[in-house]
Amino acid sequence: MEHIVIIGNGISGVTLARHVRKLSDKKITIISAETDYFFSRTALMYVYMGHMKFEHTQPYENWFWDKNRIDLVKAYVKNVETKSKTLYFDNGGSLQYDKLIIATGSKPNKFGWPGQDLDGVMGMYHKQDLDNLEKYAPNNQVCKHAVIVGGGLIGIELAEMLNSRSIPVTFLVRESNFWNGVLPEGESGMISRHIKNHHIDLRLSSNLKEIKSDENGKVKSIIIEETGEEIACDVVGLTAGVSPNVDFLKDSDIELGRGVKVNRFLETNIQDVYAIGDCAEQHEAIGNRRPIEAVWYTGRMMGETLAQTLCGNRIEYKPGHWFNSAKFMDIEYQTYGWVFSERGKKDFEQHFHWRHDDDTKCITVAYNKNTNAFLGINTFGIRMRHETFDKWLTEKRDVDYVMHNLSEANFDPEFYSRFEKDILTAYKNQLQTA
Amino acid sequence: MSLARPDALNITTKQKIALALGIVGLFILTLALFNVNFPNKGLFLTLALGLIVVGTILYSRDAYLNKLEGIKNDGQWFKSVSSRGIWGWILGVILTAFYIVLYFFAEYLGLGQGTDGSNTGLIRLFDPLSQLLSGRNASQWFVYGTLYTVAILAFGYKFILKYRHNRYQQLRTVSVMFFQLAFAFLIPEFMYRLNSGIPYYDLKNMWPLSYYNFEQYRIEGFLTTGNLGLIMLIFGVLSIFVISPILTYKYGKRWYCSWVCGCGGLAETVGDPFRHLSSKKQSAWKLERWLIHTVLVFSVIMTVAVVSSYLKAGGFWTGEEGNKRFIEYWLSNEAFLIGIGIFLTILFVGVMVFKRNELGKDAKYGAIGYFVVIAALVLLFYTGTTEEIFFIKSYKLKSAYGFYIGSIFSGVIGTGFYPILGSRAWCRFGCPMAGILGFQQRLFSKFRITTNGGQCISCGNCSNSCEMGIDVRHYAQKGENIVRSSCVGCGICSAVCPRGVLKLENDGMEGRINPTEVLLGNDVDLMKLVNQK
Numbered sequence A: 001m002e003h004i005v006i007i008g009n010g011i012s013g014v015t016l017a018r019h020v021r022k023l024s025d026k027k028i029t030i031i032s033a034e035t036d037y038f039f040s041r042t043a044l045m046y047v048y049m050g051h052m053k054f055e056h057t058q059p060y061e062n063w064f065w066d067k068n069r070i071d072l073v074k075a076y077v078k079n080v081e082t083k084s085k086t087l088y089f090d091n092g093g094s095l096q097y098d099k100l101i102i103a104t105g106s107k108p109n110k111f112g113w114p115g116q117d118l119d120g121v122m123g124m125y126h127k128q129d130l131d132n133l134e135k136y137a138p139n140n141q142v143c144k145h146a147v148i149v150g151g152g153l154i155g156i157e158l159a160e161m162l163n164s165r166s167i168p169v170t171f172l173v174r175e176s177n178f179w180n181g182v183l184p185e186g187e188s189g190m191i192s193r194h195i196k197n198h199h200i201d202l203r204l205s206s207n208l209k210e211i212k213s214d215e216n217g218k219v220k221s222i223i224i225e226e227t228g229e230e231i232a233c234d235v236v237g238l239t240a241g242v243s244p245n246v247d248f249l250k251d252s253d254i255e256l257g258r259g260v261k262v263n264r265f266l267e268t269n270i271q272d273v274y275a276i277g278d279c280a281e282q283h284e285a286i287g288n289r290r291p292i293e294a295v296w297y298t299g300r301m302m303g304e305t306l307a308q309t310l311c312g313n314r315i316e317y318k319p320g321h322w323f324n325s326a327k328f329m330d331i332e333y334q335t336y337g338w339v340f341s342e343r344g345k346k347d348f349e350q351h352f353h354w355r356h357d358d359d360t361k362c363i364t365v366a367y368n369k370n371t372n373a374f375l376g377i378n379t380f381g382i383r384m385r386h387e388t389f390d391k392w393l394t395e396k397r398d399v400d401y402v403m404h405n406l407s408e409a410n411f412d413p414e415f416y417s418r419f420e421k422d423i424l425t426a427y428k429n430q431l432q433t434a
Numbered sequence B: 001m002s003l004a005r006p007d008a009l010n011i012t013t014k015q016k017i018a019l020a021l022g023i024v025g026l027f028i029l030t031l032a033l034f035n036v037n038f039p040n041k042g043l044f045l046t047l048a049l050g051l052i053v054v055g056t057i058l059y060s061r062d063a064y065l066n067k068l069e070g071i072k073n074d075g076q077w078f079k080s081v082s083s084r085g086i087w088g089w090i091l092g093v094i095l096t097a098f099y100i101v102l103y104f105f106a107e108y109l110g111l112g113q114g115t116d117g118s119n120t121g122l123i124r125l126f127d128p129l130s131q132l133l134s135g136r137n138a139s140q141w142f143v144y145g146t147l148y149t150v151a152i153l154a155f156g157y158k159f160i161l162k163y164r165h166n167r168y169q170q171l172r173t174v175s176v177m178f179f180q181l182a183f184a185f186l187i188p189e190f191m192y193r194l195n196s197g198i199p200y201y202d203l204k205n206m207w208p209l210s211y212y213n214f215e216q217y218r219i220e221g222f223l224t225t226g227n228l229g230l231i232m233l234i235f236g237v238l239s240i241f242v243i244s245p246i247l248t249y250k251y252g253k254r255w256y257c258s259w260v261c262g263c264g265g266l267a268e269t270v271g272d273p274f275r276h277l278s279s280k281k282q283s284a285w286k287l288e289r290w291l292i293h294t295v296l297v298f299s300v301i302m303t304v305a306v307v308s309s310y311l312k313a314g315g316f317w318t319g320e321e322g323n324k325r326f327i328e329y330w331l332s333n334e335a336f337l338i339g340i341g342i343f344l345t346i347l348f349v350g351v352m353v354f355k356r357n358e359l360g361k362d363a364k365y366g367a368i369g370y371f372v373v374i375a376a377l378v379l380l381f382y383t384g385t386t387e388e389i390f391f392i393k394s395y396k397l398k399s400a401y402g403f404y405i406g407s408i409f410s411g412v413i414g415t416g417f418y419p420i421l422g423s424r425a426w427c428r429f430g431c432p433m434a435g436i437l438g439f440q441q442r443l444f445s446k447f448r449i450t451t452n453g454g455q456c457i458s459c460g461n462c463s464n465s466c467e468m469g470i471d472v473r474h475y476a477q478k479g480e481n482i483v484r485s486s487c488v489g490c491g492i493c494s495a496v497c498p499r500g501v502l503k504l505e506n507d508g509m510e511g512r513i514n515p516t517e518v519l520l521g522n523d524v525d526l527m528k529l530v531n532q533k
């Protein structure tokens, strides 16, 4: 029986295993050094905040794996020998595979800051990071102040986490407004204000210079590059993005770039070795996507796709329209299609922006100013229907159509106030003044 | 029911004062329980209840209004009281003890313990209020009803503040507060005042939740009180056979379970801090399906048996001595039993023919239930007498039913175990009404929880906060709508979802149940290939 071995029990590896099991009788083994069972990384924050216990982040009960004949191995793969198709573990063991799938995810970026490996300095990616945070920041007596470096999605989650335990936070963000490398200015301004409303000390256009140690090798303070200001703190969170977790493959024959290089079939340069999820890097970016897509949904989609290939139906990874979502403290964010920030947008991309007076809801609709084609939407504080936008994007609707039919896409709970009329009025006014 | 969170992390001074007020209120009640004879009962009762309410209100305002609107679940798995810690267990024991005393030892509360049978203790404290409303002295049920109503109102207010960004939550909470205050509490008391002889009737409680609704004394009550009584009897029958199916078809069982029902009302307000404690294990789901349907079958059989036993007598005598008259039932026992048999058979065959697919594996259990009921009907038909049903004295059977289902299950376990089993243990495992509504919801309803394409990140917030123990994530992460008989439509899963994945909706029946394998967002050809198998 063919032996499928998957390194990494994250969403991509597990989705693949589930689908392979549905389609076939192959022997499946999943290896992970992190946890015994698959858990949802995206829910780590809720464990620290006390909304859930760690076991609640596990989407499948423990009997699931046995029942579906998916073997779980807890070990760290330190070497991959593709010639003999053997994996070597750091505990001395080894394992033979017929097909190998690398789904090892990411690791937090560290940019060589002085002091980045001190006690009390941590990323927020793995279960171990959570345990670490629990150790160094159990409450606001032990951790009197925390500093977060890097204003992305994980950074703001970490800020919310610490806030839930009343630990004062200073949040260093390189950009001039929160996440404005991705978000248009109107939105990133609103989120910046929202962060401050939560009494988080948000420092824009600020970089980390160094992290200072106390006599025990634990963080004592940090210094800000621009101002030289020293901020005393007990914990430093490094959340300046992630990169593929592929260092253990450096000595193998598998081609690496920043991640594991794959073609559209998610195949590497070595036969019978594949890569999916955060650690896979496309030779060429697909459409507007980045070559490395470090999000949940794409990991899942690659898993769904590769399962077909492994079970005899070789198909390309051909993702549909882009979508994503996040939550910034109390404000939910969803996006469908492409809306770029001022920095990233092309000349033809024009935006219509509407913001509610309460400064917690807004939308930005991107369209092609030459053809009026609808390109995408960012929505904050108003839920919208994935299916509707997916359809409109496929049908290549123009922006007028979208604006007039926006209520069809509303996904807010029943009885919520609706804003489509206000939005449409604003849209028409903008057209007149434009 | 207690606001006390002795282990609360960082509670503010204001919250401490509020807690203290509430505790003083409870303390007055406790003193009364231990037979302290307060001089001006009306005043002290007002004081006690007032302090509890004011304490709750002040506490909630300080807890929620100082923060931005949003989900407020921080620390719920850390606090001892809401995570089965020591305080949770203590609270559970106190509540359970209260229910046991209430149901079985009301004399300890002071019921009829005074000379000439007047009340003492806690119940006496409530006499003035009862006099005011219905013109009679309080009973243990009046005390319970009052505390229950006060609790729903005070904690309902707290819940509304907690979800002040969510209109769905606010409206349904106002609704349960209203139905509890008006329908369960005030109207029945006023009705008594009219001195009509109509039995206590909480109009929103329908059979089989009020399993006693068609018992002999009530039927006699309805039939001897003229048009009003008759209207109520007819309403009682219509509400379960006509009104409820229509509303459930349009809106799902939520119209009742989380907008109207008193048990649900308590669970959603007082029970809210415990909602996440329900078990999401698949084994719990299996147990649930067996238990709730067994209770349902049992209550159908019991009710039929009880009704059958008095129908056998043909009618009953009423009126004063010397002026007695015989009121004949217009329905004979045989017609009744055969009618029920035919009704159930039509229902059963109809479901098996038209809804076989939706039923799936459950069809077998449905069949078992059906045949058990039919067998019981046959047995009743041939062996039942006015005294005995199933060869057991009918009053014994009746009291056993009231004891196990009515008292132990719904009260002691259902509410007393809030801090252990979560807030809806009764609704989930025991309520026969929920069983019927759930059956309808699964098969004949426009209601479903829609999932938003491929947006789910499997975080588990939805499952965690489902008080009915539904593993919502199981469906959401597959992009599949949630159509579960037990869902009470509380909408909390939707509220807590950080990615806006869930929406409670009433829409067409077509495509309501939509098992999927590959989610929206992936290659359209792949989706077609995999999902249309």
Ligand SMILES: Cc1cc2nc3c(=O)[nH]c(=O)nc-3n(C[C@H](O)[C@H](O)[C@H](O)COP(=O)(O)OP(=O)(O)OC[C@H]3O[C@@H](n4cnc5c(N)ncnc54)[C@H](O)[C@@H]3O)c2cc1C
Pocket: A007, A008, A009, A010, A011, A012, A013, A031, A032, A033, A034, A035, A041, A042, A043, A044, A045, A075, A076, A077, A078, A103, A104, A105, A106, A124, A125, A126, A153, A154, A157, A245, A248, A276, A277, A278, A279, A294, A295, A296, A297, A299, A325, A326, B457
């Ligand atoms: C806090 C946080 C919040 C997030 N929120 C979102 C969100 O809201 N939406 C979204 O789209 N994305 C989010 N993400 C990103 C998302 O979680 C990732 O894209 C996704 O988990 C990647 O899945 P994966 O299967 O590729 O890898 P991973 O989930 O990283 O799994 C890889 C596993 O492989 C193990 N492993 C690595 N190397 C080895 C080795 N040599 N031997 C053995 N085991 C090894 C790792 O320990 C890990 O357990 C978030 C990430 C974090 C950290």
Ligand code: SF4
Pocket: B465, B466, B467, B468, B469, B470, B472, B482, B486, B487, B488, B489, B490, B491, B492, B493, B494
């Ligand atoms: S599934 Fe959602 S709406 Fe239904 S009972 Fe559970 S939490 Fe409430």
Ligand code: SF4
Pocket: B455, B456, B457, B458, B459, B460, B461, B462, B463, B472, B473, B476, B477, B496, B497, B498, B499, B500, B501, B502
């Ligand atoms: S539906 Fe929402 S709350 Fe539930 S697992 Fe998915 S993202 Fe989390």
